[in-house]
Amino acid sequence: MAKISVRKETQTLLFDFNYLGKRCREQTTLKDTKANRRKMEKVLERIELEIIAGTFDYGKFFPGSSRAKVFAANGNPGASQTAPATPPITEVVVNTAPSVATTKAVTPISPEPSSPTFAEFAAIWLGENEAVWRRNTIRAASIHLNSYLLPYFADMPLYSVNKAHCLDFRAKIAREGGSLKGKTLSAKTVNEVMQVLGAIMAEAAERYDFANPMQNVKRLKARKVHIEPFTFEEVQLFLKHVRPDYHSYFTVRFFTGLRTGEVHGLRWPHIDFDRREILVRETFSHLGREYTKNEGSQREVKMSEPVYRALKAQHEASGHFSDYVFCSKVGTPIQPLNVNRRIWKPTLKRLGLKDRRLYQTRHTAATLWLASGEAPEWIARQMGHTSTEMLFKVYSRYVPNLTRKDGSAFERLLEQRLGGGA
Template sequence: MASIRVRDTTGKLFFDFRFQNTRCREQTALDDNPVNRRKLEGILKRIEAEITLGTFEYSRYFPGSSNAKKFGKKAASVRDDHETSLFKSFGELWFQEMQIQWRKSHSQTVAATLKNYIYPWFGEKEVGCIDKADILEFRSSLAKVTSRKGKGLSATRINHIMTPLRMILSEAANRFNFSSPDAGIKSLKVPRTDVEPFTLEEVRLIIESVRPDYRHYFLVRFFTGLRTSEVDGLQWRFVDFERRQILVRQALVRNELVYTKNDGSFRTIDMSEPVYQALLEQRRATGNFEFVFCNRSGSPLAHRNVTQRVWHPLLRHLGLRARRPYQTRHTAATLWMAAGESPEWIARQMGHTTTEMLFRVYSRYVPNLTRQDGSAFENLLQAQFNRG
């Protein structure tokens, strides 16, 4: 571990770090005090970063040192000798550089993935020496890991774990000038899963049967298509009763208000009459608080608590198939499509930038709701064959 230390005999500070498997100690003329320590710690961070990237020039920092002569030109770029840093060292630098682009929740997810899966396997390997066989072996090992529920990791989860590994190797390949070993390795095929929207009759049954204090919450979810994080993070300042609009500007993720999922999610939802009336009534209950749906202290609802204590018990009571509350969003899309709303309008309400996902995911449910698709062709056939 690199550090700034003080020599007992002189009281002067010196650098203590490792370079090319060699311990290096470089003396300074600075006295030991907080100002000088901060100054040298800043220099040491740059040195460590350059060592990790393979661009450290010993003589530039310590021109009069005997170590500068020892390492010579070879130290100017360890890449010339095809030497690269350890995977963990480079991974930590990559994480620091990328973290500014991510939500806090995503940073936590990536950090956990690196710590629990990737570093234990690749951490002590030289990043430039990792090959395709290493990656495939690692991916195979993930298939044998069991989750907390005792189940094996899904293909989706394995692909998510592989993503930061691919990104780190790709960035290292660019900086150290070698071919990324993950080229040609395709992501695992993920089985397609159907959405499971509720019928309009089931929606009516749920809203009429749910606890009164959650009736408005679920009505808004069913008829706006809001995501769980969006409805939980909805504040009164984003409800425009005059224009009858809900402004989706933020989401509640891990108890933190963050920017919407993507630019398309930053949107305006038109209130239907039931939603408008529900929010008017809800304002009487929580209008003095910041959040539209909150507990008695004004804190936003904990969605896991709502799911386990309200949602699943209600579905069991009504004899309905168990589904995640997120299916309320899918239900809104299918009901809008069944009603004949413009696909472009629906896409905007959902936060999709195009209509492609609507037709790919939801269109098959429309015939089940309207019983009209294909009827024109069927009438043509009946007219033709009934002539005789």
């Protein structure tokens, strides 16, 4: 089996392969580095392919080797063959003298690079990331792979995937919905699928040394999603009429800005009544309990008075039989889909309130904090944002100035300068 070996005495690399039933070892002066191994592996691939094709010329690759003269004297089978025309390349050519290494322009056969198929590498890539990704991330990547990417790219060798393939694939899933026949995907979903493709191809390009075809493929322009927070009056109305056993749950959601998974993964050891803090350390979904979305999501959320009273009431109701703050009658975490279907939507409909996603409770907390004049930096920390950038980007129209009335400062300036001057 052909391979790249290391000479122990000099710690330099050598070619080790079989040709015409003889073991051939050709020494170089290249040190054992990753870059040098990669260069030599490319040469070795060409050698193997030319041997298989019957066009291998020993002297072309190793002109100073004594074996080259022996094979030439015995009628080197490949020396008389004419290799297909390919653009000249510069490659390392070596001989058996340990101190000799020259660079020479040669015109070898240009074999196809060696790489696995897209499906083979995608399985490797997904397996390697399972140790570091959250379960929801793994699940989303698996869905995109099985539903969209594999039906198109599965049997293609990685090196053969080019930019035209990527653009054609993007157009196809945007137009036909991929495996969801008759259903057009949103620009957001298409971008998510292409992000997985880009991650796979970027890793493969680095490992197998070919140009990344996704490097200059741009994201589709997606529509901006506008938030729909509740007014304070709507919050009061909802809490007044929601099912009593869910009053504490929604009080916490409306006045803390916790994400759905953070609320459902909340456990009593992470409730600090003395310091009036909620310690956000875990999240929960149908896939189970796991670490929060990211490092920035690990935070301490201050309890306002309504939240403090709600958690005290909840502790009296369920603290004696479950580790989870909000739980079912048997002590297990409540399921988001059940809350949405059985409590949230029916209550909105009964009160005549606009139908919204349950996630709007998080946006409501942020806008209420902004309306009260809390510092943006403090709000960002409560929300689990690492900076105020997201706060101003998402909630810009809800950020008041120091007068608590947007535009009033400019009105006052105009009145002083124009009105006073007159």
